[in-house]
Amino acid sequence: GPAAHSPSPSLTLSSPGAVPPVPPPAAGSRRGRAGAEPSRERRARPGGAAAPAAGAGTAWPGPSGCGGARGWAGLGGAEGPCGAGEFRRDGGSGRAAGSVRNKLVERCERIQLQSAAIARHVDEVLPAKDQDSAASAARELVVQRLLLVGKACENEEQQLLERVHAEEERAHQSILTQQVHWTEALHKLGALRTYLVDMITSLDDQGLEELLAQVAEGILEPQESLKLNFNQSCVQSPLLHRLWACAVLCCSQEIHIDEKTLSPHLSLSEDKRTLTFSPKKAKVDSGCPEQFDHWPNALATAPFHSGVCAWKVRVEQSCAYKLGVCYSSVPRKGSANEGRLGFNAASWVFSRYDKEFRFLHAGQPQPVELIKAPTEIGVLLDFAGGELLFYDPDSCAILFSHRQPFLEPVFPVFAVAHQSISLGPRV
Structure with missing residues (x-):
């Protein structure tokens, strides 16, 4: 039989190869086990001490004399295997196991609710979505x-x-x-x-x-x-004109601004698509012949000399701008009116200043009556047909149309005197 010893908080295995504790019997089988081995249930400890009653919470000794975990619940619990060397008699392992059980139960309930929601979605919601x-x-x-x-x-x-x-x-x-x-x-x-x-x-x-x-x-x-x-x-047909303009703008060209032509009052964004006005002139080399040295103008890099061309400009940020086309011979130096877009015979522009909209060419303004200011303007050039058209993509309205034969290639031209304008998105 096991050697006599007095109860202690922990027992050390005699060797690393000790046999692990024998698991306790189920609650319903203790009487039968006790009936089969009555001497083991009520065996007196050496020294006259009686063995503790079942369920008293003490360690259940294994075959090698190793003290088990506190109560039945401690076996195989959080205190680790018997080979770890000791078990504590306090209720820490039982409480930890109970906490783990509670968390697992809560997790199972959440999984069950989630499963029910998914099943309801599959059975009820998805069939109701008649995609066909x-x-x-x-x-x-x-x-x-x-x-x-x-x-x-x-x-x-x-x-x-x-x-x-x-x-x-x-x-x-x-x-x-x-x-x-x-x-x-x-x-x-x-x-x-x-x-x-x-x-x-x-x-x-x-x-x-x-x-x-x-x-x-x-x-x-x-x-x-x-x-x-x-x-x-x-x-002449307004319907045909609008449909034609809309169709051409769907295939608008990619426009690039020529940095050599930038006025000292203008700056170009990193993506080369936004022109921003500054009242203060930037320090730049004014000796470049292509540069506008006074008026806030800029040209595109390449001219158009045939076919139908179109480009879009976002203007919602500015209350003072000009958009249109010009010959390469447009004046670029000095502060005279000849250098202003639309005030010479080499430029044709749609202009906004505050709430006033006009078409300008050769110093002859033509008022344009608009109910509201456009946020984006499409510029269409029919070079062979001799037509320059300004279009509002949002309202599908033609803002202004000008007919005149163009005798030489024309450049897209821009001017801004308030905040910024941007070339339209890539199409």
């Missing part, structure tokens, strides 16, 4: 709107073609009428000339000669008539 019908409705909406736009374009095309045909017929009939008229006039003049030649040698009828001379004078000289020309205004 939503996608079908969106697809149908796109098709309907494009069909409507297509129908409107077809109707507009038909009306414009009819106008062109009618104008063509009118001009053609005017030309035919003029041809008949002047052909008859030629015949009359030919007959009069023949008669007058005959009269050179005979002056018998002076009165008839004077009469024929008056008839000849009544035939006027032919003059140019606008009625004989095809009227280009017959193809």
